Amino acid sequence: MMSKTSNTYQVSFLFGPSFTLHHHSTAWKPTFIDIQFGPFHLLHGSQGRLQCNPSAAPLPTFQWFRNGVLIFYGGNSRYELEQDGTLVIKKVDRELDAVNFTCRAENYLGADSASSVAVVFGRISSSQSFFV
Numbered sequence: 001m002m003s004k005t006s007n008t009y010q011v012s013f014l015f016g017p018s019f020t021l022h023h024h025s026t027a028w029k030p031t032f033i034d035i036q037f038g039p040f041h042l043l044h045g046s047q048g049r050l051q052c053n054p055s056a057a058p059l060p061t062f063q064w065f066r067n068g069v070l071i072f073y074g075g076n077s078r079y080e081l082e083q084d085g086t087l088v089i090k091k092v093d094r095e096l097d098a099v100n101f102t103c104r105a106e107n108y109l110g111a112d113s114a115s116s117v118a119v120v121f122g123r124i125s126s127s128q129s130f131f132v
Contacts, residue, residue: 027057027058027108029109029112030054030055031112032112033055035053037114038114038115038118039118042089042092043092043120044094045092046091047088047089047090047091047092048118049088049089050086050101052064052085052086052087052103052105052114054085054112058108061105061106062081062085063103064079064081064087064101065101065102065103065104066099067099068100068102078091078096092120094120094122097118098117100116101115101116
């Protein structure tokens with residue numbers, strides 16, 4: 001038997017007439033409310049890391065979008081997805097990465113997403129001056 005009160009689930013297992021095991025678990029759908037997402041500041045030519053840390057239980061699965069298009073990872077892709085939801089840009093490119101990034105988090109209770117524009121800084125010469 002399973003009952004739900006708020007975001008707490010109680011599961012009861014009956015093992016014969018005299019033994020019942022109760023397990024309480026708290027779970028909720030991913031949300032970015034009260035969670036800072038971005039802004040993302042990246043350096044042209046360096047590795048970039050965009051973190052996605054929604055409040056969720058259990059841990060959600062993640063998808064990232066670049067200007068609304070799903071990002072593919074692995075192989076020869078410029079991107080990697082870490083288990084904690086961090087998007088790794090192997091080598092930031094000003095022309096390709098100064099765009100809107102969206103992280104979508106989903107677990108069995110639902111999904112939520114958040115978006116932010118990445119700002120890419122880069123050197124204008126061999127000096128330490130930077131431009132946007």
